[in-house]
Amino acid sequence: MKTLLTRRQAALALGAVAATPALARGNAIDWHALGEDVKNEMRWAWANYREHAWGKDDFKPVSGGNRSFPLKDHHLGLSLIEAMDTLWVMGLDQEFADALGWVKANADFDVDGEVSVFETEIRLVGGLLSAHHACGDPVLLAKARDLADRLLPAFDTPTGMPYRYVNLRTKAVRDPISNPAEVGTHIAELGTISTLTGDRKYYDAAKRAMVAMYDRRSKAGLLADTIDVRTGQWGSRRATIAPPSDSYYEYCWDGWQLFGDHDFKAMYDTLTAPILRHQIAHANGQLWFVDVDFETGKQLSTEQDELASFYGGLLAQGGAGATGAAYTRAWASVQAKYGILPEGYDYATGKPTYVTNALRPELADAAFNHWLLDGRTEWRLLGRTHFLNMKRWNRARYGYTDMANVVTKAQADHCPGYWWSEQMKYYYLLFSDTKRFDYKDNYLSTEGNVLKGFRR
Ligand code: IFL
Numbered sequence: 001m002k003t004l005l006t007r008r009q010a011a012l013a014l015g016a017v018a019a020t021p022a023l024a025r026g027n028a029i030d031w032h033a034l035g036e037d038v039k040n041e042m043r044w045a046w047a048n049y050r051e052h053a054w055g056k057d058d059f060k061p062v063s064g065g066n067r068s069f070p071l072k073d074h075h076l077g078l079s080l081i082e083a084m085d086t087l088w089v090m091g092l093d094q095e096f097a098d099a100l101g102w103v104k105a106n107a108d109f110d111v112d113g114e115v116s117v118f119e120t121e122i123r124l125v126g127g128l129l130s131a132h133h134a135c136g137d138p139v140l141l142a143k144a145r146d147l148a149d150r151l152l153p154a155f156d157t158p159t160g161m162p163y164r165y166v167n168l169r170t171k172a173v174r175d176p177i178s179n180p181a182e183v184g185t186h187i188a189e190l191g192t193i194s195t196l197t198g199d200r201k202y203y204d205a206a207k208r209a210m211v212a213m214y215d216r217r218s219k220a221g222l223l224a225d226t227i228d229v230r231t232g233q234w235g236s237r238r239a240t241i242a243p244p245s246d247s248y249y250e251y252c253w254d255g256w257q258l259f260g261d262h263d264f265k266a267m268y269d270t271l272t273a274p275i276l277r278h279q280i281a282h283a284n285g286q287l288w289f290v291d292v293d294f295e296t297g298k299q300l301s302t303e304q305d306e307l308a309s310f311y312g313g314l315l316a317q318g319g320a321g322a323t324g325a326a327y328t329r330a331w332a333s334v335q336a337k338y339g340i341l342p343e344g345y346d347y348a349t350g351k352p353t354y355v356t357n358a359l360r361p362e363l364a365d366a367a368f369n370h371w372l373l374d375g376r377t378e379w380r381l382l383g384r385t386h387f388l389n390m391k392r393w394n395r396a397r398y399g400y401t402d403m404a405n406v407v408t409k410a411q412a413d414h415c416p417g418y419w420w421s422e423q424m425k426y427y428y429l430l431f432s433d434t435k436r437f438d439y440k441d442n443y444l445s446t447e448g449n450v451l452k453g454f455r456r
Pocket of ligand 1: 122247418422
């Protein structure tokens with residue numbers, strides 16, 4: 001009996017929940033208790049961050065060390081800022097107040113150092129804006145605006161598409177060879193600043209960059225994944241829904257969802273139709289998206305990038321629910337196989353191509369978006385498996401860590417900032433039915449930052 005039970009528990013943790021009818025219906029699950037479990041894990045991880053790495057960017061939960069990001073050798077409080085709206089929505093009000101105190105006293109972006117425009121936008125500008133949405137403190141908006149002002153010089157190019165790096169103090173820019181995601185993942189954050197301040201320049205800069213990218217789609221309607229922002233010339237032929245293109249498509253939809261701008265809806269629809277036409281591949285009853293040549297549509301490989309596993313949720317948001325669900329289920333089957341998704345997976349061989357996992361949130365993101373749209377228990381169960389497997393394998397001495405190998409379950413020693421903003425929030429919102437969130441009318445950014453939908 002003991003052995004049987006252990007096997008069954010292992011199967012459940014690996015995602016084989018559908019085998020048990022009561023579980024498959026979600027009847028046997030106390031969702032509220034599961035939400036409390038997520039909150040308790042957040043409280044515990046936060047207490048450790050507070051004690052060992054307060055105000056540092058990224059925490060190392062195995063050793064207790066830390067590392068800076070996105071600046072080299074200078075901390076901006078990345079994890080703290082990323083965590084704030086998650087703390088708030090969970091009702092961890094003392095922790096939120098503590099973080100707000102830190103931001104007011106210490107967040108200073110006048111640093112002579114270079115940052116990634118994209119990473120700084122989605123994580124820090126977005127984190128400050130979602131914290132502002134949570135509590136309304138004007139200092140948070142002022143700091144987000146100050147930081148955005150330091151990023152804007154990167155958009156001053158002949159095409160309007162931004163350089164990849166900018167120095168926060170000198171405004172010196174570097175690296176014009178960019179890609180769809182880094183060019184076009186700004187509208188949610190910059191557009192929100194325009195809405196809140198009445199200054200259109202932020203929205204206009206972000207939109208101009210996105211349109212410049214869109215205008216360069218091939219005759220087949222596809223985007224390649226490398227572009228020179230000075231000339232607008234493509235530097236590659238690969239069309240992919242994975243990085244470095246992924247969140248560009250997401251922000252086309254989001255520009256419509258968040259601001260009601262019909263141009264973005266048209267861009268999303270126009271770009272998604274050829275993706276559905278050229279990039280879907282079927283194998284063993286599963287649906288995948290493959291990389292193709294952006295002019296001919298010729299398939300380039302069968303390899304899959306874990307980061308693309310968010311895409312089923314986006315397709316569902318855009319109205320292709322059945323295709324999106326099929327794609328998310330394909331990834332769910334990989335989760336069932338390894339417990340944690342490998343960063344790279346080849347559906348043709350059925351084997352991982354990269355065995356690491358950087359504590360990734362994408363499958364939980366997809367589950368959350370599907371569930372918001374159709375309310376199916378299947379997605380809650382998928383999120384539950386993602387959470388329980390993370391608890392089982394990623395939990396370390398001081399918090400949650402990334403994996404060096406999802407097959408052997410060897411841990412590494414890094415908790416990326418997005419962990420605080422993304423999966424912990426997706427799990428909590430999926431399970432808790434909290435009153436602090438409007439489940440019908442909301443918006444979460446690519447980094448999980450809530451820019452609409454909090455109820456104070
Ligand atoms: O920063 C995160 C965000 O979800 C994104 N790309 C990758 C990160 C999480 O894996 O847009």
